[in-house]
Amino acid sequence: MRIALVLVVALLASLAVLDWMAPDAESRRDSAAMPLESGAGDPGAGAQLFEAECIQCHGADLKGTQEGPPLIHPYYRPDHHADLAFYMAIRDGVVQHHWNFGDMPPVPVIDRDQARDIVTFIRQAQREAGLLDDTGDVAAQ
Template identity: 50%
Template sequence: MDKVPAIFVSAFVIGGIAIIGWTIFSSERADTVVSVKVPTLSQPAKVGKAAFDATCAQCHGANAAGSDKGPPLVHDIYNPGHHADYAFVLAAQRGVRQHHWPFGDMPPQPQVSEADIGAIVRYIRELQAANGISYRPHNM
């Protein structure tokens, strides 16, 4: 008889933890689509937009605003002081282990050329600048 209350308490605690975890996880995903102001783009950024739309937007959303499959790149986490341009190169070439968002690992994108990656980075940086995201030193 003494085991019955312990089982109920354990089930209640485990259920509560599961509900809290689900709430946190689902709210992180819900907050991953941001509103992006799109500026007049330079010619290199226009090339980057075309490459982004063809290869990145399916996960990172239109105008890098995020989706239910990938995070927004127009976000302060990706400011140049925290993620330098080369971080985007490595992400496309090698993939990325999940570290900021709950989307899982990003696989390598071997179909994207180095020239396209450079143009994509230019596009992302122009979007970021238009949305108030600029270099901030990263302090650990």
């Protein structure tokens, strides 16, 4: 019984130290290159960044190429791939899962604000293609 009590106390003390050492949520978002707040980025800037960094795989019309999948596709609507999935793909890359193009590598030259612009551009293009309604919700099919 005494050993169990010592182990429980040691575990609780360890958890307290880990909690004290853990960064707060804002610091975690900063280090993860995630957006600090939700909201629209600049779709014009996103289009320019997309052209510079993404077009070779995802295509000028966002309908994909021989190198990468289409982003104008129901798989990439917010109900299947939330904005966070795009941020994480840019930051970390993606293991192939819907398509057979191979893994997507990370894109380290794009920071979180630029990623927000790219996501805004993609969502705007999806809206224009009829995948999303004017509010950004999934359009009725």
